[in-house]
Structure formats: C-alpha cells, structure tokens
Amino acid sequence: MEGSSIKSSDPGSEHQGVRYPGDEAPYYLPFGHEIDVFTQCHQRSLAVMLKGPTGCGKTRFIEHMAWRLKRPLVTVSCHDDLSAADLVGRFLIRDNGTVWQDGPLSRAVRIGAICYLDEVVEARQDAVVVIHPLTDYRRVLPIDKTGELVEAAPGFQLVISYNPGYQHVSKDLKPSTRQRFVALDFDFPSPDREVEIIIHESGVEQGLAHDLVALAGRIRGLADRGLAEVPSSRLLVATARLIANGIPPRLACNVGLVSPLSDDPNLIAAMHDLIDAVLVD
Numbered sequence: 090m091e092g093s094s095i096k097s098s099d100p101g102s103e104h105q106g107v108r109y110p111g112d113e114a115p116y117y118l119p120f121g122h123e124i125d126v127f128t129q130c131h132q133r134s135l136a137v138m139l140k141g142p143t144g145c146g147k148t149r150f151i152e153h154m155a156w157r158l159k160r161p162l163v164t165v166s167c168h169d170d171l172s173a174a175d176l177v178g179r180f181l182i183r184d185n186g187t188v189w190q191d192g193p194l195s196r197a198v199r200i201g202a203i204c205y206l207d208e209v210v211e212a213r214q215d216a217v218v219v220i221h222p223l224t225d226y227r228r229v230l231p232i233d234k235t236g237e238l239v240e241a242a243p244g245f246q247l248v249i250s251y252n253p254g255y256q257h258v259s260k261d262l263k264p265s266t267r268q269r270f271v272a273l274d275f276d277f278p279s280p281d282r283e284v285e286i287i288i289h290e291s292g293v294e295q296g297l298a299h300d301l302v303a304l305a306g307r308i309r310g311l312a313d314r315g316l317a318e319v320p321s322s323r324l325l326v327a328t329a330r331l332i333a334n335g336i337p338p339r340l341a342c343n344v345g346l347v348s349p350l351s352d353d354p355n356l357i358a359a360m361h362d363l364i365d366a367v368l369v370d
C-alpha cells in the first residue's frame with residue numbers, strides 16, 4: 090500500500106464483520122488516561138461513549154483497545170436508515186423456508202465482542218432503543234422476532250461514537266440513552282503528539298511533519314472566518330502519505346487539505362496564503 094517506510098498496523102483477520110485481533114497492536118498514541126479508564130469500564134461491563142470531531146482517533150483507539158483486551162471487534166457505521174433489524178437480525182427466505190440471520194449486534198452479544206456503533210445518533214430511534222437493555226444490569230438483547238432473550242456473553246461491551254455539534258439538534262441523543270454511558274472526550278492531538286502520529290503513519294521526516302502541523306494549526310484558525318470544517322489528523326496523515334509517496338508538498342496540500350475542506354474561493358485563497366507562509370521548499 091503506502092511507502093516502504095510506513096510501519097503499518099496489523100489489522101488482524103476479519104470474518105463475517107467480526108475483526109479478530111492480530112499479533113501487533115494497532116498504533117495508538119494516548120492523550121491522557123483514556124486507556125486506563127476504558128480498561129476499567131471493560132472489566133466492569135460499562136458501556137462507553139467516545140465523543141469528538143471527525144478524524145481525531147476514535148476508531149483507532151477502539152481498534153487498539155480491542156487488541157489490548159483481546160476481544161473481537163464488531164463495527165457498525167450508523168446511518169439515518171439504520172433500523173433495529175439491521176442491528177439485531179432478520180428472517181431470510183431460502184429454498185427450504187425461512188432462516189434467521191443475526192445482525193452485527195446479536196453476533197457481538199453472543200460471542201462477547203466489543204460492539205462499536207459509529208455515529209450512533211444517525212441511526213433511527215428504534216435502533217437506538219434496542220441497545221438500552223444491554224447497557225444496564227440486565228445485559229440482555231431481546232430478539233422480538235424469534236422470542237429469544239440473549240444474555241450477553243462475558244467480554245461483550247457496547248461502545249458508541251458521537252460527534253458533538255456536527256448533527257442537527259433534533260438528532261441529539263436522548264437523555265435516557267446518554268445516561269447509560271461513560272463518556273470519553275477526544276479532540277485533535279496537541280501539536281507534539283500530532284507530529285509524532287504523522288511521522289508514524291506516513292513515514293515523512295520530522296521537519297515536514299512539523300510544517301504540516303503548523304499549517305493545520307493556522308487553517309484551524311480560519312474557523313473564525315467561516316471555515317466550517319477544519320483539518321483533522323486524518324487529513325494531515327493523508328497529505329503526509331502523498332508527500333511520502335513523492336507528490337510535491339504544495340500539490341499534496343492542495344489536493345489533500347485545501348480542496349476537501351472548502352469550495353469557497355476566498356477561503357481557498359486564504360489557505361493558499363497559509364501554505365505559502367508555512368511551506369518553504
């Protein structure tokens with residue numbers, strides 16, 4: 090895939106939407122006590138909510154934690170059409186009649202996996218409600234269509250992600266849902282940590298990683314001038330990978346940072362000025 094200098098994380102193996110841990114830890118650079126807190130929550134079967142902007146490391150964190158805790162990981166990307174049946178399962182018509190097929194949540198509950206519901210506020214209300222009995226002392230999943238009451242296997246843990254401020258208020262989580270979770274707040278890494286992450290993930294040299302982080306800091310300042318989306322660590326990593334693969338830095342910054350962020354000619358011009366000020370090549 091990327092340049093030869095990249096130390097790629099071992100993704101483990103995947104079967105039927107379940108990711109099993111590989112030999113090597115997915116790379117994750119912590120910012121505080123999140124590893125300890127999550128470990129305690131796991132041991133006490135507490136559900137966890139990861140809050141934070143796009144591209145700041147939430148998915149990488151959960152991949153890392155599943156590896157540390159030696160648990161399979163089931164990830165569901167929620168969308169506004171996601172129903173309870175998409176999570177729990179449905180009857181399928183086959184030649185010899187109907188057969189029940191577990192959805193990803195039921196599979197995770199039965200095998201004791203960590204179930205990560207990404208952007209859960211996007212899901213339909215009926216889907217959000219099915220997770221409630223799994224988040225309290227009952228730890229059960231009622232499957233109405235089969236009449237089954239599945240008890241969560243040891244090791245099952247529910248984790249949701251949530252990007253505050255991104256969705257419309259009408260899509261906010263209900264208090265009865267929110268109050269079932271321990272919440273971990275994520276944000277963009279500090280400049281030093283972001284440099285370290287970029288070097289690890291792309292293989293670029295330190296000076297360039299510093300420049301990219303300085304540039305990101307200044308572009309993030311344009312939020313005051315109407316830039317709705319500011320660059321995430323994900324965009325910086327992608328830009329750095331282009332550069333590591335031989336794309337000239339200015340071009341990489343244009344296609345990797347500027348264009349994805351805005352269509353507004355004034356903001357684009359302002360970002361070009363910042364690139365000229367920061368990148369000396």
Ligand SMILES: Nc1ncnc2c1ncn2[C@@H]1O[C@H](COP(=O)(O)OP(=O)(O)OP(=O)(O)O)[C@@H](O)[C@H]1O
Pocket residue numbers: 116117118119120141142143144145146147148149150207252278286290322323326
């Ligand atoms: N603390 C970190 N340690 C290691 N890599 C990180 C960290 N933070 C960000 N990254 C890098 O940024 C990329 C994007 O992070 P990730 O996919 O985890 O974001 P996310 O918070 O899940 O975003 P989204 O809300 O859009 O799903 C990762 O693939 C990784 O390269």
Ligand SMILES: [Mg+2]
Pocket residue numbers: 147148149207
């Ligand atoms: Mg993610």
